[in-house]
Every structure is written in structure tokens, then in C-alpha cells.
Amino acid sequence: MLHYRSSKQEMMENHHCMVLILSVLFLSSPAISSSEKARRRTYIVCVDGEAKPSVFPTHAHWYEAAVSAAEADTINGDTGWTSGGPLIHTYSSIFYGFSARMTPSAVAALSTTAGIVAVLPEQVRRLDTTRSPQFLGLKSSDSSGLLAETDFGSDLVIGVIDTGIWPEHRSFSDSGLGPIPAKWGGSCVAGTGFLTTACNRKLIGARYFSGGYEATSGRMNETTELRSARDTDGHGTHTASIAAGRYVYPASTLGYAHGVAAGMAPKARLAIYKVCWAAGCFDSDILAAFDAAVADGVNVVSLSVGGVVVPYYLDAIAVGSFAAAEAGIFVSASAGNGGPGGLTVTNVAPWLTTVGAGSMDRSFPADVRLGNGRVLPGVSVYGGPPLKNGLMYPLIYAGSPNGASSGGGEGYSASLCLEGSLSPSAVKGKIVVCDRGVNSRAAKGEVVRKAGGAGMILANGVFDGEGLVADCHVLPGTAVGATAGDEIRKYIASTSSPTGTILFRGTLLGVRPAPIVASFSSRGPSPQSPQILKPDVIAPGLNILAAWPEGIGPAGIPSDHRRTEFNILSGTSMACPHVSGLAALLKAAHPDWSPAAIRSALMTTAYIKDNEGKPMLDEATGNASGVFDSGNGHVDPRRAMDPGLIYDIAPMDYINFLCNLNYTSENIKAITRRGADCRGAKRAGHAGNLNYPSFSALFDGGAGSGKKRVSTHFLRTVTNVGGGAAVYRAEVLAPEGSRVEVEPMELKFRRTGQKLSFLLRVVLEAAEGEGGNLPAGSSSVRGGEIVWKDGQHSVRSPIVVTIQASL
Numbered sequence: 001m002l003h004y005r006s007s008k009q010e011m012m013e014n015h016h017c018m019v020l021i022l023s024v025l026f027l028s029s030p031a032i033s034s035s036e037k038a039r040r041r042t043y044i045v046c047v048d049g050e051a052k053p054s055v056f057p058t059h060a061h062w063y064e065a066a067v068s069a070a071e072a073d074t075i076n077g078d079t080g081w082t083s084g085g086p087l088i089h090t091y092s093s094i095f096y097g098f099s100a101r102m103t104p105s106a107v108a109a110l111s112t113t114a115g116i117v118a119v120l121p122e123q124v125r126r127l128d129t130t131r132s133p134q135f136l137g138l139k140s141s142d143s144s145g146l147l148a149e150t151d152f153g154s155d156l157v158i159g160v161i162d163t164g165i166w167p168e169h170r171s172f173s174d175s176g177l178g179p180i181p182a183k184w185g186g187s188c189v190a191g192t193g194f195l196t197t198a199c200n201r202k203l204i205g206a207r208y209f210s211g212g213y214e215a216t217s218g219r220m221n222e223t224t225e226l227r228s229a230r231d232t233d234g235h236g237t238h239t240a241s242i243a244a245g246r247y248v249y250p251a252s253t254l255g256y257a258h259g260v261a262a263g264m265a266p267k268a269r270l271a272i273y274k275v276c277w278a279a280g281c282f283d284s285d286i287l288a289a290f291d292a293a294v295a296d297g298v299n300v301v302s303l304s305v306g307g308v309v310v311p312y313y314l315d316a317i318a319v320g321s322f323a324a325a326e327a328g329i330f331v332s333a334s335a336g337n338g339g340p341g342g343l344t345v346t347n348v349a350p351w352l353t354t355v356g357a358g359s360m361d362r363s364f365p366a367d368v369r370l371g372n373g374r375v376l377p378g379v380s381v382y383g384g385p386p387l388k389n390g391l392m393y394p395l396i397y398a399g400s401p402n403g404a405s406s407g408g409g410e411g412y413s414a415s416l417c418l419e420g421s422l423s424p425s426a427v428k429g430k431i432v433v434c435d436r437g438v439n440s441r442a443a444k445g446e447v448v449r450k451a452g453g454a455g456m457i458l459a460n461g462v463f464d465g466e467g468l469v470a471d472c473h474v475l476p477g478t479a480v481g482a483t484a485g486d487e488i489r490k491y492i493a494s495t496s497s498p499t500g501t502i503l504f505r506g507t508l509l510g511v512r513p514a515p516i517v518a519s520f521s522s523r524g525p526s527p528q529s530p531q532i533l534k535p536d537v538i539a540p541g542l543n544i545l546a547a548w549p550e551g552i553g554p555a556g557i558p559s560d561h562r563r564t565e566f567n568i569l570s571g572t573s574m575a576c577p578h579v580s581g582l583a584a585l586l587k588a589a590h591p592d593w594s595p596a597a598i599r600s601a602l603m604t605t606a607y608i609k610d611n612e613g614k615p616m617l618d619e620a621t622g623n624a625s626g627v628f629d630s631g632n633g634h635v636d637p638r639r640a641m642d643p644g645l646i647y648d649i650a651p652m653d654y655i656n657f658l659c660n661l662n663y664t665s666e667n668i669k670a671i672t673r674r675g676a677d678c679r680g681a682k683r684a685g686h687a688g689n690l691n692y693p694s695f696s697a698l699f700d701g702g703a704g705s706g707k708k709r710v711s712t713h714f715l716r717t718v719t720n721v722g723g724g725a726a727v728y729r730a731e732v733l734a735p736e737g738s739r740v741e742v743e744p745m746e747l748k749f750r751r752t753g754q755k756l757s758f759l760l761r762v763v764l765e766a767a768e769g770e771g772g773n774l775p776a777g778s779s780s781v782r783g784g785e786i787v788w789k790d791g792q793h794s795v796r797s798p799i800v801v802t803i804q805a806s807l
Contacts, residue, residue, distance in 0.1 A: 041104075041121060041122060041216070042099070042101070042121065042122020042212060042215075042216065042282065042283060042284055043102075043107050043119050043120060043121050043122060044097075044119070044120030044121070044122065044283070044287075044314075044316055044319065044670075045097070045107075045110065045111070045116055045117075045119045045120070046095075046116075046117040046119075046120075046666075046669055046670040046673075048115040048117060050115075051114055051115025052115075059090070059092075059096050059098075060087065060090050060098065063087060063090070063097070063098040063100070064086055064087055064098075064100075066110060066113060067086045067087075067098075067100045067102060067106070067110065068086060070102065070106040070107070070109040070110035070113070071086070071102060071103070071106045086100040086101070086102070087099065087100050088100055088101065088211035088212060088215050088284060089209065089211050089212065089284055089285070089287075089288040089291075091287060091288065091291040092291065092295070093290075093291045093292070093294040093295040093323075094287070094290050094291050094294050094319075094320055094323030094324065094327075095291075095319075095323060095673055099211060099212055099215070099284035099288070101215045101216070107119060117666050117669050117670060120313065120314045120315075120316065120319075120670065121314065122212070122282060122283040122284055122316065123283050123308045123310070123315075123316065124216075124279070124280040124281065124282055124283075125276075125280060125281040125282075125283070125286065125305045125306050125307070125308070125317075126280055126281065126305070126306045127162070127163065127233075127235050127276055127281070127304065127305060127306070127573060128304055128305060128306040128334040128335075128336050128337050128346075128571055128572050128573045128576075136264075136539075136540070136578070136582075136635070136636070136637055154177065154178060154267035154268065154269075154588075155181050155588060156265065156268045156269065156299045156300065156584040156585075156587055156588050157181065157184060157204065157205075157268070157269045157270075157271055157296075157297065157298045157299050157300070158240075158243050158244050158265065158268050158269070158270055158271070158298065158299070158300045158301075158302055158580055158581065158584055159205075159271045159272075159273060159289075159293040159296070159298035159300065159301045159302065159329075160236060160239060160240045160243065160270060160271070160272055160273065160302045160577070160580075161273045161275055161286060161289045161290070161293070161301060161302070161303045161305065162235055162236030162239050162240070162272075162273075162274070162275070162276060162302075162303075162304060162305070163231050163232075163233040163234070163235045163236035163237075163274060163276045163277075164206075164208065164228070164229045164230055164231035164232070164233075164236045164237070164272060164274035165203065165206065165229060165230070165231050165236055165237050165240050165270070165272045165274075166230065166231050166237045166547070166548075166549035166550065167194070167198035167199065167200075167203050167206070167230070168198070168550075169237065169241070169547045169548075169549070169565070170246065170248045170547075170565070171240075171241040171245035171246050171248055171261065171263070171546075171547040172200075172202050172203050172240070172241070172245070172246065172270065172547075173200075173202060173246050174200035174201035174202040174203075175246075177201040177202055177267060177269075178201070179201065180201055180204050180269065181204075181269065183297050184204055184205070184269070184296065184297055185295065185296050185297045186204065186205035186207075186271050186292070186295075186296030186297065186298075187205060187207070187296075188203075188204075188205060188206050189206060189207045189208065189228075189229065190228070191208060191226065191227050191228025191229060191230070192222065192226045192227045192228045192230070193226045193228055193230045194206065194226070194228035194229050194230045198230075201269070202244075202246065202269060202270060203269075203270050203272065204269045204270065204271060205270075205271035205272065205296055206229035206271070206272045206274075207229060207272070207273050207274070207289070207292055208227070208228055208229045208273075208274040208275075209273065209274065209275050209285040209286075209288040209289055209292075210227065210277060210285065211284065211285060211288070212282035212283065212284030212285040212288075213277045213279060213280075213282050213285060215284075216279070216282060217277075217278075217279040220277070221278070224278065225277060225278055228274075229272050229273075229274045231274070231549050232549070232551075232552070233276070233552070234548055234549050234552050234556065234567065235276070235304070235569075235573065236272065236274065236276070237546075237547050237548060237549050238544075238546045238547060238548060238567060238569055238573075238574070239302065239304045239546070239573060239574065239576070239577040240270055240272065240302075240547070240577070241261070241263055241546045241547035242263055242264065242544060242546045242574060242577040242578055242581065243263050243264060243265065243268070243270075243300075243302050243577035243578075243580045243581040243584075244263045244264070244265045244266065244267075244268040244269070244270050244581055244584070245261060245262055245263035245266065245546065245547055246262070246263070246266050246267075247260055247261070247262045247266055248260065248261045248262070248547075249261070251545065251565070251566050252545070252566060253381055253383075253472065253545055253548075253554060253564050253566050253567055253568045254381060254382070254383025254384075254472060254554065254562070254564060255383050255506075256364055256381050256383065256506065256507050256545075256568065257362065257364075257507055257543075257545045257566075257568060258507065261545060261546065261547070261566060263546075263577075263581050264577070264578055264580070264581025264582050264584070264585065264637075265581040265582075265584040265585050265588075268581065268584045268585075271293065271296060271298050273289035273292060273293060275288070275289045275305075276305065281305050283316035283317075284316075286303075286305065286316060286317065286320065287316050287319070287320050290320035290321070290323065290324055291320075293324065293329070294323060294324055294327050294329065298329060299329060299330065299584060299587055300329065300330045300331075300332065300580050300583050300584050300587070301321070301324055301329055301330070301331045301332070301580075302332050302576060302577045302580035303317065303321075303331065303332065303333045303334070303347070303352075303576065304333075304334045304571075304572070304573035304574075304576045304577065305317070305333070305334070306334070306336055306337075306346055306347075307333070307336065307346030307347035307348070308346065309346065309527045309528065310528075311528065311663075311667070312349055312528065312658070312663075312671055313663065313667040313668070313670040313671050315349070317333065317347060317349070317352075318349040318351075318352075318671060319670065319671055321333070321349060321351060321352045322349070322351050322654070322671050322672060323673070325351040325352065325595045325596075325651075326651050326672075328594065328595065329595065330353070330580075330583040330587065330595040330598050330599070331351070331352040331353065331595065332352070332353045332355055332576050332577070332579045332580040332583060333347035333352050333353070333354055333355065333576060334347065334354075334355060334571070334572035334573050334575065334576040335347065335354050335355055335356040335357075335521060335522045335534070335535040335572045335575075336522035336572060337357075337520045337521070337522060337571050337572055337573075338520075338522040338523075339356075339467075339518070339519055339520050339521045339522050339523050339620065339629075340463075340465055340467070340519050340520075340521075340523060340618065340619075340620035340621070340629075341463075341523065342523050342524065342525070342628060343523070343524070343525060343527050344522040344523055345522040345523060345524050345525075345526060345527070345534045345535055346522060348526040348527070348528050348529065348532070348534045349528075350529070350532045350649075350654065350657060350690060350692060351595070351596075351649075351654055353536050353537070353579060353583070353595075353599045353602070354534045354535040354536050354631075355535060355536065355537060355538065355539055355541075355572060355575045355576045355578070355579045356517065356518075356521040356522065356523075356535040356537070356538040356539075356541070356572055356575060356629070356630060356631065357517075357518040357520070357521040357538060357539070357540070357541025357542060357570070357571065357572045357574065357575040358515035358516060358517055358518055358521070358538040358539065358540060358541060358542065358575070358616075358630070358634055359511075359514055359515050359516045359518060359540070359542040359543070359619065360511075360514055360515065360540050360542070360543070360544075361509065361510055361511045361512070361514035361515075361611060362507065362508065362509050362511060362543065363379060363470075363507075363508045363511045363543070364379050364380060364381050364470040364505075364506070364507060364508070364543060364568075365377065365378070365379060365503075365505040365506075365508055366378045366379055366380035366382065366470075366478035366502055366503065366504045366505065367478070367502070367503045367505065368457055368478060368480060368484065368488065368500055368501075368502055368503075369392075369500060369501050369502075369503055370395075370488065370491050370498075370499070370500045371392055371395075371491075371495070371497075371498060371499035371500060372491060372495075374487070374491070375503070376480055376484040376487060376488065377480070377481070377484065378457070378468065378478035378479055378480040378484070378502070379468045379469070379470040379478065379479055379543075380470055380471065380473060380477055380478040380479065380502070380504060381470045381471060381472045381473075381543075381554075381568050382472070382473045382475075382476055382477055382478075382504060383472070383562075384474075384475070384476070384562075385476075386476060386504060387454065387455055387476050387501055387502055391501065392499035392500060392501055393429070393430060393431045393454050393455065393499060393500060393501055394429065394430040394431070394497070394498070394499055395430065395431050395433065395457075395488070395491075395492050395498040395499055395500045396426065396427060396430045396431075396432055396433065396492065396498075397415075397432075397433045397488075397489050397492045397493075398414045398415050398416075398417050398421075398422060398427070398432050398433060398434050398435070398448075399411065399412070399414055399415025399416075399435060400489075400492065400493070405421060405422070405423060405426075415434070415435045416434065416435050416436075416437055416438050416439065416444070417432065417434035417435075417439070417444040417447045417448055417456075418438065418439055418447065419439070419443070419447055420447075421447065422447060422448065422451040422453070423451070424451045424452045427448065427451045427452060427453045428451070428452035428453070429452065429453075429454050430453055430454055431453065431454055431455040431456065431457060431476075431500055431501070431502070432448045432451075432453045432455070432456050432457070433456075433457045433459055433485070433488055433489065433492065434447075434448065434456055434457070434458055434459065435459055435461060435485075436458055436459060436460050436461055436464055436479075437461060440556070440557070441458055441469070441471050441473075441479065442471055442472070442473060442474065442555035442556060442557050442560070443557055444456065444458060445458075445471075445473040445474050445475050445477045445555075446474050446475075446555075446557055446559055446560075448475060448477075449474055449475040453475065454475075454476070455475060455476035455477055455501075455502055456473065456475060456476070456477035456478075457477070457478055457479075457480060457485075457488060457500075457502070458471075458477060458478070458479040458480070459479075459480055459482070459484070459485025459486075459488065459489070460479070460480065460481050460482040460485055461482060461485075462482055464481075464482060464519065464620075465481065465482055465519050465619070465620030465621060466481035466482060466483065466519065466619060466620060466621070466622060467481070467518060467519020467520055467619045467620050468480070468481060468519075468619075469520070469542070469543070469570045470543045470568060470570070471555070472553075472554035472555050472560075472562075472564075472567065472568065473555065474555050474557070474559070474560055474562075476502055476504075477502070478502050478504075488500075512610070512611055512612050513610035513611060513612045513614060513616075513617060514610055514611050515538070515540070515610060515611075515616060515634050516610065516616060516617040516618065516619045516625070517538060517616060517617070517618045517619060517620075517625045517629045517630050518541055518542045518570070518619055519618075519619040519620035520570070520571065520572075521535075521538065521541065521572055521575075521629070522535070522572065523535075523628045523629050524627070524628035524629075524631070525628055525696070525802065529657075529661060529687060530696060530698060530802065531686065531687040531688035531690075531696050531698065532687070532688070532690065532692055532694075532696060533627060533628075533631055533632075533692075533694040533695075533696045533798065533800060534631065535630070535631040536599060536602070536603055536631045536632060536694075537579065537602055537603055537606050537630070537631050537632050537633065537634065537635050538575060538629075538630045538631065538633070538634050538635070539575040539576075539578035539579050539582075539634070539635050540574070540575060540578055541570060541571060541572050541573075541574045541575030541578075542570050542574075542619075543568050543569075543570055544568065544569060544570065544574040545566050545567070545568050546566060546567070546569070546574070547565070547566060547567075548564055548565060548566055548567035550563065551563075554567045554568075578635070579602065579635060582602065582635060582637045582640070583595075583598050583599075583602070585637065585641075586598045586601060586602070586637075586640060586641065589641055590721075593646070594648055594649070594650075596647070596648050596649035596650075596691075597646045597648050597719075597721075599693075600643070600646040600647040600648065600693045601640040601641075601643040601646055602632075602635050602637075602640050603631070603632040603693040603694065603797075604632065604643055604645070604646075604647070604693050604795045604796055604797060605635075605636050605639035605640045605643050605794075605795075605796075606631075606632040606633030606634055606635055606636060606796075607633050607634055607636050608625075608630065608633040608634070616630060616633070616634065626781065626783055627694075627781075627783045627798045627800045628781065628800070631694070631798075632693065632694060632796070632797070632798055633796075642722065642793070643721065643722075643793065643795060644720075644721065644722040644726075644728070644788070644790060644792070644793025644794075644795050645718040645719065645720060645721065645722065645728065645788055645793070645795045646718065646719050646721050647691050647692060647693040647716060647717070647718055647719075647797075648691065648717075648719055649690065649691050649692070651672070653690060653691055654672070654690070655668060655672055655674075655676050656678075656689075656690070657687055657689075657690040658671065658672075658676070659676060659678030660678075660685065660686050660687040660689070661687050663678075665677075665678065685713075685715060686712070688712070688714055689714060689715050691716055691717055693797050694797050694798050694799075694800075695714050695760060695762070695786070695797060695798070695799040695800070696800050696802070697712050697714075697738075697762040697799070697800065697801045697802070698712070698802050698804065699712070699764055699801065699802070699803045699804070700803075700804065700806065701774045701778075701779075701803055701804055701805030701806055710763075710764050711761055711762060711763040711764065712761070712762055713759055713760065713761040713762075714759070714760045714761075714762075715757065715758075715759055716757065716758055716759075716760065717755050717756070717757040718747070718755065718756060718757075718758075718788070718795070719753065719754070719755050720749040720751070720752055720753065720754050720755075720756075721752065721753070722752070722790065722792070722793055723752055724751065724752055725749060725750050725751065726749045726790045726792075727746060727747070727748050727749070727790060728746070728747045728749070728788040728789060728790045728793075728795070729745060729746050729747075729788070729789055729790075730742045730745045730746070730758075730786055730787070730788055731786070731787045731788075731789060732784070732785070732786050732787075733784045733785050733786075733799075734762075734784045734799075735762075735782035735783055735784035735799055735800065735801040736782045736784075737764065737782060737801070738762055738763060738764050738765075738782065738784075738801050739762075739763040739765070740760065740761070740762055740763070740784065740786070740799060741760070741761040741763065742758060742759070742760050742761075742786065743758060743759045743761075744758060747788065760786060760799075762799065762801060764801070764803070774803060774805035775805060776805055776806065777805060777806075778805050779802055779803060779804045779805065780802070780803040781800060781801070781802050781803075782800070782801045783798060783799070783800050783801075784798070784799040784800075784801070785797065785798050785799055786799060
């Protein structure tokens with residue numbers, strides 16, 4: 001804690017930028033037009049910290065006066081503030097600032113005030129086990145493993161920014177834990193259904209932030225939501241237990257995945273920051289959580305919340321996570337669930353770790369048997385009364401023209417099994433085939449159940465590919481891939497009396513191949529800075545069992561009254577806390593490592609081959625995955641404990657990176673709270689020269705045409721953390737159509753902690769490249785790698801070459 005305060009004090013002395021979140025408050029003045037009222041929203045404003053007039057005793061007084069003055073200037077002096085004044089949140093750890101709700105014209109007026117640097121609009125974000133510890137090699141019985149060496153992360157604090165927590169769950173027991181770490185400065189905030197006694201030596205902090213949500217959406221409906229850190233959704237409880245849940249036995253979901261449940265760092269302490277509500281997760285509340293987490297003294301922040309594709313200086317998560325990283329806090333964020341399409345990855349700022357999702361060697365098969373004898377693969381976690389053994393049921397496609405629609409005839413709504421779209425007379429007693437999309441997968445099953453259907457087959461569309469997610473359906477149901485879905489629909493159309501059944505096969509372990517990249521996992525390249533390869537890594541995110549609150553059905557829909565202590569969910573939301581927990585273990589083992597060093601260890605030791613020794617597959621296509629799918633590969637915590645070399649990054653390196661993105665000094669100040677002289681940074685190279693553990697070379701599509709040779713170079717510095725003297729030699733696999741030169745090819749370290757640099761040059765030649773042959777607007781992507789080896793360690797970094805043809 002003393003180190004944290006010292007760093008914070010130095011930051012406040014040297015950086016004079018304050019970020020103000022302006023979330024627009026409802027003003028009742030009749031002077032404001034209805035169109036002006038409708039345009040109120042949240043803004044983030046960065047100002048010079050030294051600009052506060054001395055007449056104001058505190059920053060909060062200054063903020064309130066500044067906003068009130070801006071409003072008065074635009075509405076004839078009548079601000080019309082509701083009780084409590086204009087401020088929603090005030091911030092003091094990651095930046096100085098506040099939240100308030102104003103009209104756009106008032107924001108424009110405020111922007112002209114002396115000391116204002118930048119204005120950012122608020123965004124609304126969305127929420128993007130018994131097997132994963134073993135799959136990752138974390139065995140509690142291994143006395144010499146990572147868990148034992150780090151005392152299971154007992155002195156580390158993981159801050160989870162999510163939907164809250166169910167504190168009474170067995171996964172959050174403090175049995176056998178020592179005292180709360182002395183550095184901890186947080187608190188347990190009481191609220192509706194949540195007493196301070198809900199916290200313990202495991203759950204050491206709990207806060208909630210709803211001001212931004214309520215300012216935009218209106219007062220909370222407290223009959224459906226709780227004004228406290230208690231979780232009424234399930235997502236936060238699930239992610240928190242993945243990161244740091246205690247060992248719990250027995251654990252299962254509706255009889256599936258039976259075993260011992262545990263998080264990645266079972267003894268790590270948890271601090272919960274509830275920011276996600278019925279209408280989403282609002283930037284002003286997220287930043288309030290970051291502000292509190294930094295002040296409280298967390299070591300890791302886990303953020304399973306979807307990002308937005310905006311420049312970093314307009315991205316509140318990028319702003320908040322930069323301040324956290326500068327304070328020495330590792331930030332892990334979900335990559336998003338927008339896959340398998342490219343350019344879908346979010347949370348791509350290079351100072352946070354972006355996590356995609358992969359599978360484990362466990363599955364829940366629920367196959368479809370058709371009347372023609374064909375058996376097609378599917379998955380499900382259905383635990384209710386089964387279909388009658390041996391009985392073949394009538395099959396009907398909800399979108400076919402045979403009357404499945406409630407209005408008769410073929411219908412788009414019926415094909416998706418939307419609410420009220422199915423005719424009970426058409427589907428009663430039948431297994432109904434529903435197309436995936438629009439409404440939730442579990443909700444489709446409820447629509448079929450209410451219409452009298454005997455079961456449901458949920459069929460992927462072309463875009464979904466072959467990716468399958470096992471759901472806790474409310475009736476006998478299974479999910480099948482696009483190919484199987486097409487075959488089932490064709491079979492139904494080919495016969496007058498189609499029949500079928502679903503074969504539930506329980507839990508299957510030892511699945512091969514595994515891992516594979518989950519179809520839904522968002523893919524690169526980064527839409528903001530393609531010079532930095534994102535996602536960074538993948539981790540288990542498909543069909544993950546973890547803690548679940550009481551009072552919420554496993555299907556996540558109001559009509560589901562079943563209760564289970566654990567639930568199985570899928571998403572990069574589940575992958576992110578795996579990395580958060582692993583980061584806590586690595587920080588416990590290496591207290592002096594920076595967030596960038598921990599990320600480097602996870603990235604350079606990640607693997608790209610499955611348990612059959614073959615290249616990891618992409619679930620969506622069945623083909624080998626690429627660097628934009630899995631980044632550096634799948635995390636391997638045992639190897640990350642001793643990576644050999646690390647690529648470290650200091651805050652000033654990120655500023656140089658932003659300079660080389662051609663950000664203005666004002667843009668950079670909005671992110672970093674300090675100005676920047678970019679002249680030296682731009683002379684030093686390009687954005688790809690950030691000391692990142694991967695290499696992304698970008699070429700114009702016409703660059704390799706004719707006889708012209710083109711190249712780009714990367715400067716990197718590695719630190720020896722392997723222990724003592726060592727000699728590392730480079731092994732290079734050049735991307736197809738290019739040549740990779742490394743200088744020097746050998747790095748001779750005399751001691752631990754020594755830093756050595758190398759240059760990597762990627763050369764694209766006319767005879768090798770596709771150059772001008774690419775169609776306009778298209779691109780060609782090729783992958784390679786550089787591996788530094790000393791006979792004991794293998795430090796791997798991918799090299800990706802992208803040739804983009806101009807439009």
C-alpha cells in the first residue's frame with residue numbers, strides 16, 4: 001500500500017490533466033427545446049488540473065459551478081437541477097473529475113472554458129469451474145506447482161467490475177484464509193439485501209455504482225434490481241468464481257460436469273464493483289469503479305464488459321485502464337463475442353490484456369437422430385425429464401410453410417421462434433427446429449415449450465458456422481451447427497412425415513482436439529491500431545462451470561424456476577477471469593513484475609497446438625486458426641511462471657505509441673493526464689515499435705508490385721528473468737512471401753535482469769509478394785514467428801504480415 005501511495009503522489013505532482021465525466025442530468029426548464037432534451041448524454045472532459053480557481057475550496061465545488069454556469073448560459077439562467085445538484089460521481093484516483101447530465105449546447109459552452117482539454121461522449125457497454133484448472137495444469141495436489149508456490153494467490157486482490165456477487169456462495173467462503181492483506185484500503189458498502197457482514201476475509205470489498213445508469217435510464221426499478229453489490233443477474237458471480245473461487249465439492253449443473261469447482265487463484269481476495277444494470281454498463285459508473293479500485297489497492301482488475309470501437313481518447317475503458325496500469329494494476333478484459341468475423345475484437349488498448357475464448361477437453365453431447373437413420377452432432381445441458389427412450393417424434397421446421405407460424409404460412413418470426421410466433425396446433429408434441437438469432441437461445445426453447453412442443457433443435461445459420469454452445473434449456477433441446485441444420489431442414493422438406501429424437505449423452509471428458517478457438521470469440525485485426533496484434537491470448541471460455549446465485553434459473557429467463565448452485569456459461573466473459581486469476585498467481589510469484597511483464601509472460605509462453613499435436617482449429621470453419629483468431633495462442637500458466645525473457649513496457653512507451661498513431665497532444669492528455677512532445681517519438685519509428693511481444697507488419701497492396709522491395713522494422717528490448725547467465729538464439733519462421741532478418745541472431749545475457757535489444761526486419765519483395773495483384777479493398781494475411789531459445793526456455797512471438805490493397 002505504501003508503494004501504491006508513493007506512486008500516486010508522484011503521479012499527482014507530475015501530471016496536470018484531470019478527466020471529467022459529464023453525464024447529462026435531466027433539466028426541466030421550459031427554455032430547452034424538446035429536441036435539445038432528447039440529445040442529453042454523457043461526456044468525458046479532460047481539463048488542466050492547475051486550472052481550478054483558488055476561490056473554490058474543493059474540486060467538487062468547482063465542477064458543480066462550472067456545469068451550472070454552462071447550463072445557465074444556454075437556458076437563460078434557469079438550470080432546473082433536481083435535488084442534489086448536477087453531479088453524479090466525483091473521481092479522484094485515476095483522475096480528477098465528475099459525472100453530470102447536461103445538454104449538448106451546455107457541453108459546447110463548457111468546452112470553451114479555460115483549462116478544458118478534451119470532451120468524450122459516454123458509451124453504454126454490454127456484458128460480453130470443474131475442469132478448467134486441470135485443463136490448464138493447475139492441480140491442487142501438486143506440491144511443487146504454480147498454485148503451491150504462490151500460496152494460491154492469498155495476498156493478492158482481484159477487483160471484478162461486473163454485475164455484483166452472491167456473497168453467501170460456497171465459492172466465496174473464507175474458511176482457512178489468513179487476515180485481510182494490510183495494504184487493503186477498500187470497504188464493504190451496505191445496500192438493499194446486502195449487509196456489511198456479507199464481506200469476509202475472502203470477499204474483502206463490495207461497492208456498487210448506479211449513478212450513470214439512473215441518470216440516463218431513470219430511477220432504478222427496485223422490484224427487479226437491488227441497490228447494492230448483490231448480483232441479480234448471475235454474470236458477476238460466475239466471473240468472480242472463475243477468477244478466484246474456492247475449492248467446492250460436489251459441484252455440477254443439472255447433473256452435468258460433476259466434480260470439484262475452483263477458480264484460478266483459489267485464495268486470492270475479491271473486491272466487487274457492481275456497474276452493470278438492466279440497461280447496461282455505463283461509462284461513468286465503470287470509471288467510478290476504476291477510480292475506487294485504484295484507491296482501494298487491488299492488484300488485478302477483471303473486466304468482462306464489451307468494448308466500443310472508438311479512438312482511445314474517446315474510450316472510457318482505455319482511459320481508466322491506463323491509469324490502473326500506471327498504478328501497477330494488471331487489467332484483463334474480454335475480447336468480445338462478435339466472432340467469427342474479422343475486425344470484431346474490442347478492448348484493444350495495448351496497456352490492457354485482451355482475452356479471446358477457446359474450448360476445453362470437455363463436452364456435453366446431445367445428438368440428433370433423424371428418421372432416415374442419420375445421427376448429427378449437437379450439444380446441450382438439459383437436465384429435466386428426457387424424451388421417451390426409443391420414440392421418434394414428429395419434426396417440424398418453424399420457418400416452413402406448413403403452418404408452424406401462429407399466423408399460418410411461412411414467417412421470419414416463426415423461423416426464429418420469437419415470442420408468440422408459433423401455432424400450438426402445428427407444433428404440439430413435435431420437436432421444433434428453430435433458427436439461431438435475435439432472441440436468446442434459451443428464450444426460443446421457452447417459446448416452443450409454451451406452444452406445446454416436445455423438444456427443440458436450435459440450428460446455426462451460415463454466419464454462426466459450426467460453433468456450438470451448450471445451454472441449460474427449459475425443455476429437451478440441443479444446438480447443432482450450420483451444416484447439420486441445413487441437413488435437418490432438407491430432410492424435413494423431403495418427406496411427408498419427418499421424425500427425429502435427441503440423444504442426451506451427459507458429460508464427455510478427454511475430448512480431442514482441444515483447445516479450439518470458439519466460434520463466437522471476436523477476431524482481429526484491431527480496428528484502432530492494427531500495428532498491435534489483438535487479441536493477446538485465448539483462455540477457456542466455452543461451456544465453463546462456475547458459481548451461480550440463488551433465485552436465478554440457469555437458463556437466465558424469468559420463467560425458469562429451477563435452481564442450481566453452479567451454472568455453465570460461454571463467452572469471452574468467461575475467458576477473461578481465467579487470465580485475471582492467472583495474473584494474480586504470477587504477481588504473487590513475481591511481485592516486482594509490471595502489468596506488461598505479466599502479459600508478456602502469458603503471451604510468449606502460450607501454445608498454438610492442440611492435444612493432438614496439430615495446429616489449433618477454428619470452431620467456426622474447422623480449419624487451422626490464425627493469429628487474428630487466437631493472438632499469441634492459448635495460455636499456459638506453468639510455462640508463464642518461468643518465461644525466460646519478458647518484453648516490458650513503461651508508461652512513457654505507451655505515450656510514444658500514441659504519438660506514432662498521430663494523436664495530438666490534447667488527445668494523449670485525455671488518456672494519460674499529461675501532455676506529450678511527440679517530435680522525438682515520431683523520429684524513433686512507428687506505432688509497431690512499442691515493445692510488444694508480437695509483430696504486426698502492414699504493407700500497402702501496391703508496394704510489392706514491379707521491382708520495388710519494401711520492408712519494415714521493429715525494435716524490441718527483452719529482459720532476462722530466467723535466472724543467471726544465458727545465451728538465446730533466434731529461430732525464425734518467415735511469413736509466406738516475405739523474408740525476416742534479425743540482428744543480432746544471438747543474445748548473450750551475463751545476469752538476471754539484464755536487458756538486450758534486437759532489430760527484426762520484415763522484407764517483402766516483388767517476386768515474393770502478391771503486390772498489385774490483390775483486388776481493390778482486399779487483403780492478404782500471412783503468419784510466421786520468432787522464437788528465442790536458450791535450451792531451457794522458448795520465448796515465442798508471432799509475426800503477421802498484412803498486405804492491404806487500397807480501395
